[in-house]
Amino acid sequence: MTLDTRLYIHPTMTLHDPGHGHPESPQRLKTLYQSLEESPISGTAFVQATPASKEAIARIHQEHHIQHIEEARGRQSSLDADTSTSEKSVEAAYLAAGAGVQVIDDLLSGQTKTGFVLSRPPGHHAEADRVMGFCLFNTIAVAAAQARSKGIERILIVDWDVHHGNGTQHSFYEDPYVLVFNTHQFPFYPGTGRHSEVGGGDGRGFTVNCPLPAGMADGDYLKVFEEVLVPVAESYKPQLILVSAGFDAHIRDPLGAMNVSEDGYADLCGMVLNLAQRFSDGRLALFLEGGYDLQGLEKSVRSCIQVLTGKTPPQIKASAQKGGDKAIEFARAAQAPYWSL
Numbered sequence: 001m002t003l004d005t006r007l008y009i010h011p012t013m014t015l016h017d018p019g020h021g022h023p024e025s026p027q028r029l030k031t032l033y034q035s036l037e038e039s040p041i042s043g044t045a046f047v048q049a050t051p052a053s054k055e056a057i058a059r060i061h062q063e064h065h066i067q068h069i070e071e072a073r074g075r076q077s078s079l080d081a082d083t084s085t086s087e088k089s090v091e092a093a094y095l096a097a098g099a100g101v102q103v104i105d106d107l108l109s110g111q112t113k114t115g116f117v118l119s120r121p122p123g124h125h126a127e128a129d130r131v132m133g134f135c136l137f138n139t140i141a142v143a144a145a146q147a148r149s150k151g152i153e154r155i156l157i158v159d160w161d162v163h164h165g166n167g168t169q170h171s172f173y174e175d176p177y178v179l180v181f182n183t184h185q186f187p188f189y190p191g192t193g194r195h196s197e198v199g200g201g202d203g204r205g206f207t208v209n210c211p212l213p214a215g216m217a218d219g220d221y222l223k224v225f226e227e228v229l230v231p232v233a234e235s236y237k238p239q240l241i242l243v244s245a246g247f248d249a250h251i252r253d254p255l256g257a258m259n260v261s262e263d264g265y266a267d268l269c270g271m272v273l274n275l276a277q278r279f280s281d282g283r284l285a286l287f288l289e290g291g292y293d294l295q296g297l298e299k300s301v302r303s304c305i306q307v308l309t310g311k312t313p314p315q316i317k318a319s320a321q322k323g324g325d326k327a328i329e330f331a332r333a334a335q336a337p338y339w340s341l
């Protein structure tokens with residue numbers, strides 16, 4: 001059966017240019033758009049993104065942060081060591097956040113079951129009051145806040161980017177309405193995401209971190225998902241699932257040191273889709289984060305979209321190396337007070 005999937009795009013998001021030689025290059029999104037336009041995947045429809053309102057962004061970001069971004073509108077500037085803007089960058093960041101708002105509205109009104117926000121700049125490192133790691137606004141956090149504003153009370157965010165999603169964790173650390181599950185290379189940029197980071201205040205137990213050593217492959221990721229994410233989600237029963245879908249754990253990626261394949265990503269996507277179908281009325285949205293090898297990125301994004309539209313995932317065996325098993329053991333211990341794993 002073919003399922004409908006909306007793909008949120010905008011040509012201006014390909015114009016954000018952080019500078020010559022920067023890994024987060026305009027070519028990433030150009031490659032994806034070109035591939036999906038020239039060889040469309042049956043069951044998908046493109047939606048042109050519209051910019052987010054300041055109100056939607058202000059649910060996550062502080063006024064002075066928004067002001068800081070506004071000052072970079074229409075010009076080149078360097079906002080931190082690795083985050084720069086070009087003429088169209090601020091427009092692109094508003095469009096990315098706007099696409100995040102749109103996919104939530106479309107999922108909640110039943111216009112679509114699943115969506116993929118194919119946006120740049122990425123978002124998951126941006127914190128309430130600062131840009132960071134190529135990210136201006138935290139797109140997935142703005143999307144989750146939109147869902148909260150519509151009365152959704154249990155949102156699951158899965159972040160499989162090779163880097164820890166510090167910004168998203170930061171936004172919801174004390175929030176029991178948004179459960180943030182993160183798996184990432186560790187130690188690695190940005191340095192956060194230890195097992196012991198489990199949330200604070202009312203949000204204790206609603207942050208789940210699974211740091212992994214370098215060299216982990218499909219089987220490790222699948223086992224971590226099977227033994228940590230799935231049981232947590234079965235207890236939590238999310239009403240909506242959002243994924244920070246970075247593809248920089250791909251074996252070809254120049255920044256990450258993991259060995260995940262496009263088939264592995266298809267399986268991770270399949271597991272999350274299965275959770276959405278069991279608990280969230282099928283409502284699932286993916287948000288593009290990292291992924292810096294163009295071939296690995298294109299193949300992985302296409303594999304995930306195919307799964308979203310109903311293709312059966314490859315079903316690689318979930319079997320971990322020593323490092324993967326250890327990570328699961330540590331996650332179990334850290335989460336024992338909150339979840340039975």
Ligand SMILES: [Zn+2]
Binds near residue numbers: 161163246290291
């Ligand atoms: Zn990343």
